Amino acid sequence: MRRLIKRCMHWIILILFTDIVYIFIAWLIRREALKYMSLFLFLYTAFAFLAGLLAEFYRNRRDNAMLQAFLQATDGREKEDFLLSLERDSAARALCMKLLKTQSLLNERTVERNEYREYIESWVHEAKTPLSLFPLVLNNHREEMSPYVYGRFHYIQRQLNENLERILYYARLSAEHTDIKFTRFFLDACVEEAAFEYEAFMEERGISFSFQGKHIAVLSDKKVVLFLISQLMSNAVKYADANEGRVWILMNEDDQKIRLGIYNNGEGVPPEDAPFIFDKGFTGSYPNRQKATGMGLYLVRKYAEKLCVSVSLDSRIPYREGFGIELEFPI
Secondary structure, three states: OHHHHHHOHHHHHHHHHHHHHHHHHHHHHOHHHHHHHHHHHHHHHHHHHHHHHHHHHHHHHHHHHHHHHHHHOOOHHHHHHHHHOOOOOHHHHHHHHHHHHHHHHHHHHHHHHHHHHHHHHHHHHHHHHHHOHHHHHHHHOHHHOOHHHHHHHHHHHHHHHHHHHHHHHHHHOOOOOOOOOOEEEEHHHHHHHHHHHOHHHHHHHOOEEEEEOOOOEEEEOHHHHHHHHHHHHHHHHHOOOOOOOEEEEEEEEOOOEEEEEEEEOOOOOOOOOHHHOOOOOOOOOOHHHOOOOOOHHHHHHHHHHHOOOEEEEOOOOOOOOOEEEEEEEEO
16 A cells, blocks of 8 residues: 555645645635635545545556466467557556567577487487496406506596586486485495495505495485485595595484585695585686586585485585585485
8 A cells, every 4th residue: 555655646746736726726716715615625635535546456456467367378369368458558568578578588498498408318328328338348358458458448438427427417407397206225335336436446546445334224316316426426536635545435323314424635625615616617726626617516516405415515624634525314
């Protein structure tokens, strides 16, 4: 009501000014009739004011209802009928035409985005098919290769798979509904599966690995959790100490949370970079991280949110003494 009165304020002022003029004229012509004239003008003004407010109120309510119907209408015929009803209101018609055009562009962009996502998904699956033969060929011809050549090929295969998985999960982020399937599984088995993928690479780089945890079951999406752990493993292995690299995983639980931490003994994250490590495309200020895409930890954060899993940098490790990221699963 206050907003409505504010919108009609110029009319109120005009009516009051007109009343003052009429009262002044009545005073000049016949002072004896001033009392009755003033009473009549007051009653007339009050009636006109209330009638105007009531008419404006119902008009606004009708316009809002019509606008809501226009925005919710899915049939193009309904929208055209609504636009025809606005022939006299050029401003409202122009606004609705603008909304129609914007909505049409948004629908086109949505269709294009979905087509692009579907293309990326199909391309990744097609690319993974020949890559799945890579480990089979390596194992069948392992004796024909030196340990160094075998390790390098295994590392290349692991990197290609990791990059394809990252592209696939990034493309799925734009989906209207992410395909999440909650099942109960053992988290330690998932950790061991992810660690096995990096075993050859860690052996080649001379990185020691240890896992300390219990046999704990969680309710989540196993495939997505495996992707999260793999991304954190990749990050830990990549930035472990160059000479005496060490990666370790700790898992424990209490009454409220199941905690899984993945650590390395690298230089860690500078304090000024710590708040931004999960941001999209952030690579930090270190020269050895400038070739990174900055997408791994971003995808970890986005998919952890979908699983109601919290992810954070473990601040208990001092800078230059290591680096760790912790996942917290709800009980």
